[in-house]
Amino acid sequence: MKTIVVTGGTSGIGQALSNTYLGRGDQVAIIAPDPVKGKKFLDTAQRAGAADRAVFIEADLSLISENRRVIxxxxxxxxxxxxxxxxxxxxRSHRLVTSEGIEHNFALYYLSRYLLGYGLVDVMNKAEAPVVLNIAGPGVGAPSIYWSDLGLERDYDGWTAMFQGGRLNDLLGVSFAEGGSTRRARYVLLFPGGTRTGFAGEFDAPTAAHITQMKRAARPVEFTVPPILEVIDAPPREPLSAFVDGTPLSLLHPAFDKAAAARLDRITRELLRDKASA
Incomplete structure (x- = not known):
């Protein structure tokens, strides 16, 4: 029996993966902010006779303090x-700053994934074949990183924030994989292609219309999940790999620049030190 931890496990791809692993007989812990959806997950597990293998952790992962509690x-x-x-x-179509003073998209989409990946290193190192699967958008439509304004305070746009988040996760994968023997987990960056999920968010009218069109053209989640399971169950041997809609992406792509990854890692560690001492 394996132990699977899933953030965003109450909807979309995360929910489908969680239910699949429960059905296989594994132990699954999901982390999400909505207690109503969390109860539905637990109720589903109970009806399936898997209550002893299902865990729901309620948390707002846009907060550093919540990530540390979850870890x-x-x-x-x-x-x-x-x-x-x-x-x-x-x-988010409109910029929001968390109670800890960090732009919400940066906090949830990047910083939380940084904290959880590094925070669970020790327990993952004990696994036979540990895997970190980061559902993001490796190398896809990525603009330049706004190094002097990572929180997009001067010129926020929801799409820019999301695409920059994808770029930051590319670099997170690079820096994590550079850990060598201190981090045994294979790090996999994966964009599964257009998938008909809830696409959680708060949208202005034009964005909402665009999201509706995207959903119409997207594939149902049941078609997206099987290829993801294959990557998790038989991960590549390399410390870092990236896939776009099932196709491997070369790590020579500019999105995986090691110098940029080291720069982001330094900035992130400084940010976390500053917040810890505040």
């Missing part, structure tokens, strides 16, 4: 974590 709870509950699936994301 502590997971480490306390599970001596080993085999798979960490990072799905949580929330689109």
């Amino acid at each position: 502590a709870e997971i480490v306390d509950r599970f001596p080993v974590v085999d798979v960490l699936v990072l799905c949580a994301r929330y689109f």
Whole structure:
């Protein structure tokens, strides 16, 4: 029996993966902010006779403090974590700053994935073949990174924030994989292609109309999940790999620049130190 941890596990791809692994007999912990959806997950597990293998952790992962609480709870509950699936994301047409003073998209889409990946290293190192699966958009439509304004305070746009988040996760994968023997988990960046999920967010009218069109052209989630399962169950041997709609992406792509990854890692560590001492 494996232990699977899924952020954003109450909807879309995260929900489908969580239910699939429960059905296989694995232990699944999902992390999401909505207690009503969390109860539905637990009720579904109970009806399937899997209540003892299902865990719901309610948390707002846009907050550093919540990520640290979640990490502590997971480490306390599970001596080993085999798979960490990072799905949580929330689109915002208008800029929002968290109570900790960080732009919401940067906090949830990038910083949370940074914290959870590094925070669970020790319990993942104990697994036989650990995998971190980061559902993002590797190398896809990525604009330049706004290094002097990562929170897009001067010129915020929801799509720019989302695409920049994808770029930041590309670099996160690079820096994580550079850990060598100290981090045994294979890091997989994956864009599954257009998928008909809830696409959680708060949208202005033009964005809402565009999202509706995207959903009409997208594939149902049941067609997206099987290829993802294959990557998790038989991950590439390389420390880092990236896939776009099932096709491997060369790590020579500019999105995976090692110098940029090191720069982002330094900025992130400084940010976290500043917030810890505040």
